[in-house]
């Protein structure tokens with residue numbers, strides 16, 4: 570089997586969560602390549618409506634979608650994220666990640682956008 574094609578991941582810059590998200594994306598969307606857009610805690614930035622971060626994410630996602638014909642996206646929050654506000658409950662973190670997915674779904678209604686939660690053990694949970 571030679572999978573081809575691209576998916577688009579909006580993920581934290583944290584090196585601990587790159588491989589888990591890429592692997593999940595390859596499996597979920599049956600693609601070979603994952604274009605990865607990283608920020609420090611992108612879910613928090615998207616959820617709070619940070620326009621400059623959103624513009625940067627969109628600039629890169631548009632290239633992934635238009636030039637690479639990406640077939641699906643995800644946005645991932647993760648355990649132990651230094652880019653998240655401190656002292657959140659896990660429920661708060663989940664709500665933030667779901668809010669971030671909503672923002673991206675509004676930007677990219679043509680693509681599936683998975684909301685993911687990544688544990689530092691490499692586990693990936695689909696939130697929505």
Ligand SMILES: [Zn+2]
Pocket residue numbers: 581582583609610647649650651652653
């Ligand atoms: Zn992080």
